[in-house]
Amino acid sequence: MLKRHYSLAMSVALLLLLLSMLLSLTLGSASLTLADIVSVLSGQPGVSPLADTIIWQIRLPRLVCAVLVGAGLAVCGAVLQNASRNPLADPYLFGLMAGAGLGATLVSVVLPPQLISLALGAFAGALFAVALVFTVCAGQRWHKVEMTLLAGVAVSFMLSAISSFILYFAEPFAANRVIFWLMGSLSRTDWHSVMLLAPVVVAVLLLALALRRQLDALLLSDESARTLGVNTTRLRLILLLATALLTACIVAQCGGIAFVGLMIPHIVRHFFGVTSARLLLGCAVVGALFMIWVDNLARTVLPQQEIPLGVITSLVGSVFFLLIMRRQRL
Numbered sequence: 001m002l003k004r005h006y007s008l009a010m011s012v013a014l015l016l017l018l019l020s021m022l023l024s025l026t027l028g029s030a031s032l033t034l035a036d037i038v039s040v041l042s043g044q045p046g047v048s049p050l051a052d053t054i055i056w057q058i059r060l061p062r063l064v065c066a067v068l069v070g071a072g073l074a075v076c077g078a079v080l081q082n083a084s085r086n087p088l089a090d091p092y093l094f095g096l097m098a099g100a101g102l103g104a105t106l107v108s109v110v111l112p113p114q115l116i117s118l119a120l121g122a123f124a125g126a127l128f129a130v131a132l133v134f135t136v137c138a139g140q141r142w143h144k145v146e147m148t149l150l151a152g153v154a155v156s157f158m159l160s161a162i163s164s165f166i167l168y169f170a171e172p173f174a175a176n177r178v179i180f181w182l183m184g185s186l187s188r189t190d191w192h193s194v195m196l197l198a199p200v201v202v203a204v205l206l207l208a209l210a211l212r213r214q215l216d217a218l219l220l221s222d223e224s225a226r227t228l229g230v231n232t233t234r235l236r237l238i239l240l241l242a243t244a245l246l247t248a249c250i251v252a253q254c255g256g257i258a259f260v261g262l263m264i265p266h267i268v269r270h271f272f273g274v275t276s277a278r279l280l281l282g283c284a285v286v287g288a289l290f291m292i293w294v295d296n297l298a299r300t301v302l303p304q305q306e307i308p309l310g311v312i313t314s315l316v317g318s319v320f321f322l323l324i325m326r327r328q329r330l
Contacts, residue, residue, distance in 0.1 A: 065189040067288040074287025077261020090261030095155030099129025100251035123248035184310030212276035259317020
């Protein structure tokens, strides 16, 4: 019965994802029909060069990036929630997003141009955030749900404050550019962004799936996991480093997009199940579907303008976060 329910939920989600991708390619300032999209993608003769350029060089790479970003953030959230047994954990609340943002800010504003890449700077900042949270929560503190949450929130606020301080004294044009970028956007993504994100998203997802039994053991307790032969400290460190890498790559390409990793795993658990394999695969599909429509909303609500993705996800995610806190009675 449970297997049939999971198969039905996954089939519906995949169908919605496919339909959403096709419909998303029709949205934009240039009017294109589904027939135009199918003709371009199938390589039929007589296709308009303008339509071909719009699809292959602008809309399709942005759509694929939306899929990768949504799937990556949702998988990171699921991994962090299971690893810490904290239902409120996600890359943003654990400080990973703020750490990656600080690293990117330093690279963009403080350091000399071309000394270090944006992605490498963001990854270094995310690693710094991981080190802080891991130090605070080392030892027996992993047993306390509120400890990991509070440590992540404190680290996130601290690193965000440092970023704001740097931007305050930065040259105005550079500061404005970084501030807009930190709010999150897919407007600058291209096939190079896809080539950077795709291997990391796939690698982290495969790593999490390979460790799915250990993740399930962590849900019981550290003592139970150790009796099953799981090195809990090493496992958490590996998972945190993997999520830090993926979060840093996403921030470097798209800026800060909060709360996706918090919301999607809760939704997926309700429809797909709680075991790690079903949770991770469901998060990848539903996260991609969610980010596609967030991006569609961001670029179509206002004429000739684009709303930062982080504004929309933060607005929706903050309400979701409060509802979860009320249910958990924290």
